[in-house]
Amino acid sequence: MDIPKDRFYTKSHEWALPEGDTVLVGITDYAQDALGDVVYVELPEVGRRVEKGEAVAVVESVKTASDIYAPVAGEVVEVNAALEKSPELINQDPYGEGWIFRLRPVDMGDLDELLDAEGYGEALASEA
Amino acid sequence: MKRTPLYEAHLRHGGRMVAFAGYALPLQYTSIVEEHLAVRRGAGVFDVSHMGEFLVRGEEALAFLQWATANDASKLRVGRAQYSMLLNAQGGVVDDIYLYRLEEAAYLLVVNAANIAKDWAHLQGLAQGFRVELEDLSEGTALLALQGPKAAEILQGLTEADLSKKRKNDVFAAQVAGRPARLARTGYTGEDGFELFLAPEDAEAVFEALLAAGAVPAGLGARDTLRLEAGFPLYGHELTEATNPLCTPWAWVVKREKAFFGKEAALAQACQEEVVGLVLEVGLPREGYPVLSGGRPVGRVTSGGYSPLLGKGIALAWVERGAQGPFFVEVRGKPVGASLSPLPFVPLK
Numbered sequence: 001m002d003i004p005k006d007r008f009y010t011k012s013h014e015w016a017l018p019e020g021d022t023v024l025v026g027i028t029d030y031a032q033d034a035l036g037d038v039v040y041v042e043l044p045e046v047g048r049r050v051e052k053g054e055a056v057a058v059v060e061s062v063k064t065a066s067d068i069y070a071p072v073a074g075e076v077v078e079v080n081a082a083l084e085k086s087p088e089l090i091n092q093d094p095y096g097e098g099w100i101f102r103l104r105p106v107d108m109g110d111l112d113e114l115l116d117a118e119g120y121g122e123a124l125a126s127e128a
Numbered sequence: 129m130k131r132t133p134l135y136e137a138h139l140r141h142g143g144r145m146v147a148f149a150g151y152a153l154p155l156q157y158t159s160i161v162e163e164h165l166a167v168r169r170g171a172g173v174f175d176v177s178h179m180g181e182f183l184v185r186g187e188e189a190l191a192f193l194q195w196a197t198a199n200d201a202s203k204l205r206v207g208r209a210q211y212s213m214l215l216n217a218q219g220g221v222v223d224d225i226y227l228y229r230l231e232e233a234a235y236l237l238v239v240n241a242a243n244i245a246k247d248w249a250h251l252q253g254l255a256q257g258f259r260v261e262l263e264d265l266s267e268g269t270a271l272l273a274l275q276g277p278k279a280a281e282i283l284q285g286l287t288e289a290d291l292s293k294k295r296k297n298d299v300f301a302a303q304v305a306g307r308p309a310r311l312a313r314t315g316y317t318g319e320d321g322f323e324l325f326l327a328p329e330d331a332e333a334v335f336e337a338l339l340a341a342g343a344v345p346a347g348l349g350a351r352d353t354l355r356l357e358a359g360f361p362l363y364g365h366e367l368t369e370a371t372n373p374l375c376t377p378w379a380w381v382v383k384r385e386k387a388f389f390g391k392e393a394a395l396a397q398a399c400q401e402e403v404v405g406l407v408l409e410v411g412l413p414r415e416g417y418p419v420l421s422g423g424r425p426v427g428r429v430t431s432g433g434y435s436p437l438l439g440k441g442i443a444l445a446w447v448e449r450g451a452q453g454p455f456f457v458e459v460r461g462k463p464v465g466a467s468l469s470p471l472p473f474v475p476l477k
Contacts, residue, residue: 040434
């Protein structure tokens with residue numbers, strides 16, 4: 001499983017990539033693989049304020065619907081509209097074109113509470 | 129958990145194994161959508177060895193089957209098959225089945241895996257008083273389903289039987305890849321295709337031969353999306369012990385002009401609800417989601433999912449009979465517009 005070192009991870013398989021004063025959020029390679037074909041994504045509204053751990057988006061695969069949780073508290077400032085037409089981007093490029101939403105965290109320091117790549121890798125290993 | 133004769137082959141081909149009706153079976157190999165489209169556009173092969181097979185023979189085999197099943201078994205000539213149902217005393221559906229007439233007085237009944245024990249007991253009970261023998265062949269039978277527009281072409285390269293002379297619902301014996309098989313031009317995807325009954329020890333060689341000839345392995349995930357797109361029922365979802373089959377799109381199976389177990393009870397009930405097909409504007413319907421009309425619940429989704437051909441969410445649902453649209457399906461608390469669709473959802477063979 002691909003786990004880039006440039007970002008943070010949650011145990012619920014979201015990744016968070018800091019970019020300036022915002023954070024890009026998506027799901028991990030492991031998560032997209034486990035879900036299978038992603039066929040629909042319910043995106044949040046821009047401007048919505050969310051708490052850490054709050055269900056923000058829904059990724060639906062053929063098999064199941066999966067909530068996507070906010071890795072940190074903040075405000076949704078952008079969503080990946082390309083997913084409305086091409087939800088399969090999440091399968092094809094989970095760490096790039098398949099990003100889901102962008103948050104402006106209340107406190108960028110909250111990212112420190114997340115897992116790094118190594119910690120996420122260990123969490124996956126213990127789950128298996 | 130039980131394994132089919134293809135268990136090792138599934139692992140070798142990358143099958144993601146899940147538990148289904150007590151068996152370890154592949155949910156998918158590569159992707160449900162890819163496998164679905166391979167069946168619609170080429171050919172796919174499914175391991176359905178978990179399904180049950182009962183042999184019914186004896187001088188009163190036909191009389192017994194006329195009493196035990198809802199369709200008219202007397203219409204079956206040797207070498208022909210029909211879709212049918214077993215009903216309970218209340219007129220509900222014990223199972224939906226496929227009945228094959230193999231010989232003058234020998235029939236094969238294929239039943240859903242989860243219902244094998246229940247159906248066996250049900251049939252044993254009904255067989256009292258008939259000169260008929262029942263034999264459960266489930267454990268000793270492997271079953272493959274080769275489905276798709278290229279199924280006949282692929283299979284023709286592996287058998288000496290002239291497939292161009294075989295019609296839908298024909299059943300016949302032939303060698304496939306040098307192994308003895310019983311073939312039926314039947315299936316559960318809405319496509320042309322064949323089901324291959326095999327000895328367990330021959331299953332892997334035939335499976336590999338079909339793959340080598342161009343079929344792709346397809347799992348339970350694609351089997352479900354294909355049957356849903358084709359508008360076919362799944363036992364435990366659209367059909368249950370409490371379901372009156374006369375209130376479903378599959379009421380044609382139930383032949384009123386003959387006597388059979390459960391008929392009078394089914395006929396005595398008025399249909400309060402009926403099964404309809406729905407296509408959603410956005411999102412995916414899942415089993416159990418409420419169907420709304422005029423701001424109130426009028427039904428529920430029994431099978432829901434994604435149609436790879438339509439690129440939309442589709443559902444089979446039980447709704448109050450005569451409920452007027454517009455319909456909505458409540459998707460995680462939000463009503464989503466849904467239009468009625470004739471079945472099948474997509475044009476099929």
